[in-house]
Amino acid sequence: MEVNRVQTLASNQLKELPPQFIRPANERPENTKALEGVAVPIISLSQSHNLLVKKITEAASEWGFFVIINHGISKKLIQRVKEVGHEFFSLPQKEKEPYANDPSSGKFEGYGTKMTKNLEEKVEWLDYYFHLINPPSRVNYDLWPKSPTSYREVTQEYNKEILRVTDNILELLSEGLALESKALKNHLGGEEIELEMKINMYPPCPQPELALGVEPHTDMSALTLLVPNDVPGLQVWKDNNWVAVNYLQNALFLHIGDQLEVMSNGRYKSVLHRSLVNKEHKRMSWAVFVAPPHEAMIGPLPLLVNDQNPPKFSTKTYAEYRYRKFNKIPQ
Numbered sequence: 231m232e233v234n235r236v237q238t239l240a241s242n243q244l245k246e247l248p249p250q251f252i253r254p255a256n257e258r259p260e261n262t263k264a265l266e267g268v269a270v271p272i273i274s275l276s277q278s279h280n281l282l283v284k285k286i287t288e289a290a291s292e293w294g295f296f297v298i299i300n301h302g303i304s305k306k307l308i309q310r311v312k313e314v315g316h317e318f319f320s321l322p323q324k325e326k327e328p329y330a331n332d333p334s335s336g337k338f339e340g341y342g343t344k345m346t347k348n349l350e351e352k353v354e355w356l357d358y359y360f361h362l363i364n365p366p367s368r369v370n371y372d373l374w375p376k377s378p379t380s381y382r383e384v385t386q387e388y389n390k391e392i393l394r395v396t397d398n399i400l401e402l403l404s405e406g407l408a409l410e411s412k413a414l415k416n417h418l419g420g421e422e423i424e425l426e427m428k429i430n431m432y433p434p435c436p437q438p439e440l441a442l443g444v445e446p447h448t449d450m451s452a453l454t455l456l457v458p459n460d461v462p463g464l465q466v467w468k469d470n471n472w473v474a475v476n477y478l479q480n481a482l483f484l485h486i487g488d489q490l491e492v493m494s495n496g497r498y499k500s501v502l503h504r505s506l507v508n509k510e511h512k513r514m515s516w517a518v519f520v521a522p523p524h525e526a527m528i529g530p531l532p533l534l535v536n537d538q539n540p541p542k543f544s545t546k547t548y549a550e551y552r553y554r555k556f557n558k559i560p561q
C-alpha cells in the first residue's frame with residue numbers, strides 16, 4: 231500500500247500547506263496561543279522523600295504533567311537514543327518503507343503516517359515509528375529498525391532505565407494515594423507491564439500557524455515519559471489555556487495518562503496536550519508509553535472507592551479501553 235509520508239511532502243519545498251493539514255480556525259495555533267509566563271512544575275527526584283511524594287502528587291492532581299530532573303538516566307544515553315532515531319529517519323525513503331505498519335489491519339508496530347478517509351478529517355504533520363520495548367518476552371525485535379545497527383542495543387538499555395524511573399514514579403504516586411508502594415505497579419501487571427516506544431518526526435512545515443503536529447489528546451497509557459529534541463512544540467492544557475513546555479536538556483516530560491486517572495478514581499488527571507510544528511526546524515520527540523497488558527482489568531482501585539467516593543469510571547480490560555478510544559466510542 232502506497233502511503234504519502236509527511237517527510238516526503240516536506241522535502242518538496244512546498245510554499246503552502248496542502249488542504250488536508252489545514253486545521254479549522256478554532257484549532258489553529260494562530261488562534262489558540264499559549265498563555266505567556268506560566269511555568270510547568272519541574273521536580274527533582276533527588277530530594278527528601280516526603281517532599282517528593284507531596285510535589286509529585288500535587289503535580290499529578292493539578293496538572294497531570296511535570297518535568298523530571300535528576301532521574302539518573304545519563305545524558306549520554308538520552309543523546310544516543312536521539313541519535314539512533316534521527317539516523318533511522320534520515321535513511322532514504324525506500325529503506326524505511328519495508329518497516330511500514332498498517333493500523334487498519336491491526337498491525338500497529340512499525341513506521342507510520344496517519345491518513346484520512348474523508349476530506350473533513352484533518353491529518354497531523356508527522357511521521358512516526360511505534361514499537362513495543364517491554365516486557366522482553368513479548369517484544370518482536372524484527373519490527374524494530376535494523377539500521378542503524380546500534381538501534382537495538384541503545385533502545386534496550388533505554389528500556390531498562392525507563393523501567394527503573396517508572397518503578398520509582400509509580401511508588402511515589404502510590405504513596406500519594408495512601409496505598410502500599412507497589413500497588414499501582416502490581417495493578418498494571420507487575421513485571422508484565424508494557425512499554426511502547428513512539429518516535430515522532432515532525433518535518434519543517436510551510437505554514438505552522440495553520441497546522442498541528444499531534445492534535446489535542448490525552449494518552450491512553452498509565453504514564454508517558456517523553457524526551458524531545460531542542461525544538462519547542464509541546465503544549466499542555468491547564469485551567470482553560472494552553473501552556474507551552476520549554477525544552478530542558480536531559481529532562482523527562484511526564485504525562486499522566488487515562489489509566490492512572492481511572493485507577494486513582496480521578497485524583498490524578500490525564501493531561502490534555504498537543505504539539506505544534508516549526509517552519510525552519512525539524513522537531514522530534516521520543517515518547518515511552520507505560521501501559522498495562524491488554525488483558526488486564528483496569529478500574530478505580532477498590533481501596534479508593536466507598537460510599538462517599540463512588541467509582542467515577544467503569545472497569546474494563548485495557549484492550550476494550552483501547553478499542554473504544556481508537557473508534558471514538560464513549561468509555
Ligand SMILES: O=C(O)CCC(=O)C(=O)O
Pocket residue numbers: 428430444449456458463464503504505514515517
Ligand atoms: O511530540 C510531543 O511533544 C508530543 C507527542 C505526543 O503527545 C504523543 O505522541 O502522544
Ligand SMILES: [Fe+2]
Pocket residue numbers: 447448449454503
Ligand atoms: Fe501524547
